[in-house]
Amino acid sequence: MIEHRNADYLKLPTTTNGLVRVVIETPRGAEAKIAYDRATRTFGYVRPLPVGMTYPYDRGFIPSTLGDDGDPLDGLVIHQAASARGIVIKCDLLGALRVKQKDSGGEALRNDRYVFSPHREDAAEPVAADRVPDDLRREIEQFFLSSVLGTGKTIKFKGWQNADEARRAIKKGMKAFAACK
Secondary structure (H helix, E strand, O other): OEEOOOOOHHHOOOEEOOEEEEEEEEOOOOOEEEEEEOOOOEEEEEEEOOOOOOOOOEEEEEOOOOOOOOOOEEEEEOOOOOOOOOOEEEEEEEEEEEEEEEOOOOOEEEOOEEEEEEOHHHOOOOOOOOOOOHHHHHHHHHHHHHHOOOOOOEEEEEEEEEHHHHHHHHHHHHHHHHHOO
């Protein structure tokens, strides 16, 4: 477990100069899911991915947001490098994969995955200006379907949101976070 006791990543501002911040929990290439624990302010091991799988991109959360599952909104940062746990990347929003998730207890809830590209100053070249390309959509969908194997969870995709729709959903998550203070 890596400790970052001085940082409260959950309370970082969501945006800066129109860019969305994403706190990286699980770097690209990781074979296990890592998550930030709000109580201890540490990053800890959650579970391994199915054998042979690795995270294709950096995965993390959008600070100062709250989703239907009670956690910050999930973010996937599309770029060719792997960063590290605790890195904060300023990103352009590309869109979101709408996901309905059912846990092993049978409770169904929304747990959308927001897709980002590092802003030009932080990356050599953005993936796309305002959308997730079709081939990347299929790759992301396949990864998330495979990643829940053996967890007792099931997921169903409810379509994709473009950047404007996703931005409205993030604002809703920001309001939910502010209401919980």
